[in-house]
Amino acid sequence: MPIQRIAVGRPEEAYHPDALKAALAEFFSALIFVFAGQGSGMAFNKLTNDGSTTPAGVIQAALAHAFGLFVGVSVSANISGGHVNPAVTFGAFIGGNITLLRGILYWVGQCLGSTVACLLLRFATGGLTTSAFSLSSGVSVWNAFVLEIVMTFGLVYTVYATAIDPKKGNVGIIAPICIGFIVGANILAGGAFDGASMNPAVSFGPALVSWDWTNHWVYWAGPLVGGGIAAVVYDLLFINQTHEPLRGV
Numbered sequence: 001m002p003i004q005r006i007a008v009g010r011p012e013e014a015y016h017p018d019a020l021k022a023a024l025a026e027f028f029s030a031l032i033f034v035f036a037g038q039g040s041g042m043a044f045n046k047l048t049n050d051g052s053t054t055p056a057g058v059i060q061a062a063l064a065h066a067f068g069l070f071v072g073v074s075v076s077a078n079i080s081g082g083h084v085n086p087a088v089t090f091g092a093f094i095g096g097n098i099t100l101l102r103g104i105l106y107w108v109g110q111c112l113g114s115t116v117a118c119l120l121l122r123f124a125t126g127g128l129t130t131s132a133f134s135l136s137s138g139v140s141v142w143n144a145f146v147l148e149i150v151m152t153f154g155l156v157y158t159v160y161a162t163a164i165d166p167k168k169g170n171v172g173i174i175a176p177i178c179i180g181f182i183v184g185a186n187i188l189a190g191g192a193f194d195g196a197s198m199n200p201a202v203s204f205g206p207a208l209v210s211w212d213w214t215n216h217w218v219y220w221a222g223p224l225v226g227g228g229i230a231a232v233v234y235d236l237l238f239i240n241q242t243h244e245p246l247r248g249v
Contacts, residue, residue: 029076114201144215
């Protein structure tokens with residue numbers, strides 16, 4: 001059971017140089033990712049004079065987030081594991097792949113990176129609004145909650161399959177692009193309903209800078225539940241199982 005491998009960590013881990021460097025890498029990766037993703041939305045609003053979202057806008061957001069996350073994961077993969085997302089960190093914690101103390105450092109780095117990215121965007125664009133995630137008309141908080149669970153399940157499941165599984169082999173080489181692709185695909189699927197966050201840090205920065213906390217809990221609870229479920233499912237079904245073909249087949 002993955003739950004049996006959960007570890008709090010030793011107190012000195014909170015200030016160990018390697019852990020602090022990993023948290024700093026998460027900070028920069030989140031900054032890069034959120035600057036690209038949130039910036040693409042601000043650019044779209046400027047080009048359309050704050051017009052309503054169109055299919056082209058959703059595609060633009062999907063591409064920007066997919067490309068940005070691909071880079072964000074790649075540049076920190078060898079330092080922190082390239083989580084760039086509190087839900088991924090939580091999933092890794094549930095699977096016993098990171099301690100609680102180190103995970104908290106990651107969360108702080110990710111949320112700070114998102115906040116700084118939004119502050120930089122506001123300054124660089126002359127004070128344009130960094131819009132917080134919100135629900136579309138006709139979408140309830142429970143609709144969004146389920147959407148975030150399912151989309152984040154797909155994301156964290158992909159992280160486990162391509163980056164965490166000890167048997168990943170050469171698949172690990174393309175892990176960053178696979179992770180970016182699933183986020184882009186989920187934005188195409190869910191972006192029109194609730195913005196398709198899948199990442200509490202991505203939601204936290206814009207909400208803090210714009211001070212708009214409407215339904216913000218959905219963008220934490222949904223991803224954390226989805227990430228935790230993905231970790232348990234993948235770990236139980238596949239981590240300790242071989243993928244060797246049956247003899248004689």
